[in-house]
Amino acid sequence: MALKRPSAKYKIDRRLSLNLWGRAKSPFNKRQTAPGQHGARRGKLSDYGQQLLAKQKLRLHYGNIGERQFRRYYLEASRLRGDTGQNLIGLLERRLDAVVYRAKFVPTVFAARQFVNHGHVTVNGKRVNIPSYQVKDGDVIEVRQKSKDMGLVVSAMESQERNLPEYIQVDEKAKKAVFLRAPKLEDVPYAVQMEPNLVIEYYSR
Structure with missing residues (x-):
């Protein structure tokens, strides 16, 4: 779909x-x-x-x-x-697009996939455009310099709709995040x- x-x-x-x-x-x-005129009965x-x-x-x-x-x-x-x-x-949670979403660089996980696909993200200083890329403990995920002032990024980081999880350390000013560890189920928001x-x-x- x-x-x-x-x-x-x-x-x-x-x-x-x-x-x-x-x-x-x-x-x-x-x-x-x-969905439906009267809503489906389940x-x-x-x-x-x-x-x-x-x-x-x-x-x-x-x-x-x-x-x-x-x-x-x-x-x-x-x-x-x-x-x-x-x-x-x-x-x-180790997927790169999931980390970008959790770090609040973008407003939705769908936007995160597109954001990564379009080359706006680096991992340890190298551009990665594969949303399913598996991030490792200690990896540094950063929005590329030319993309940091995008309206999408700025509005997402200012949003109060979501909280940052404890297993990702985020420098909001630098738009940089460190993936600290793989979370347990109860850690994921x-x-x-x-x-x-x-x-x-x-x-x-």
């Missing part, structure tokens, strides 16, 4: 019946029903339905990651030591409850 129009992400909120990113402009804040979800919804929420939160790529994250998380669900969250354990169950079937 291509998200070509700025309003498309709000349709996701309506479809999932929640404010996925916690944005003040989300239509879900005014109308808490699914019964109690089956175990599979709950697992599928958990996967959709997590995948869409990070900018509608493709199913094939998202499954690769699961496979990599399952190979790492420790809790697979926590590993999955850590891999997703999700606007809605995420259930990576259900996502693991979905792929483990």
Whole structure:
């Protein structure tokens, strides 16, 4: 599903019946029903339905990651030591576009992907234009000098809509961030409850 129009992400909120990113402009804040003339009526979800919804929420939160790529994250998380669900969250939060979004360099995760694609970001001084690039502990992520005064960046950093997470250290004046560590689930400022354990169950079937 291509998200070509700025309003498309709000349709996701309506479809999932929640404010996925916690944005003040989300239509879900005014109308808490699914799309359609009368709103879709939903019964109690089956175990599979709950697992599928958990996967959709997590995948869409990070900018509608493709199913094939998202499954690769699961496979990599399952190979790492420790809790697979926590590993999955850590891999997703290490995405460069996710870090750019968490650091408040841009207002949305969709804008973060485009921002990285267009070459506005450096990692340890080198330009990186791959949104899925995996950031390492201690990496320095910075908005390129010529991009620091962009209206998109300035307004995002001035916004009070989101708080900065503790696992990313941000120098707002320099528009520079240091990725300190991979977070645990409870460290990530999700606007809605995420259930990576259900996502693991979905792929483990």
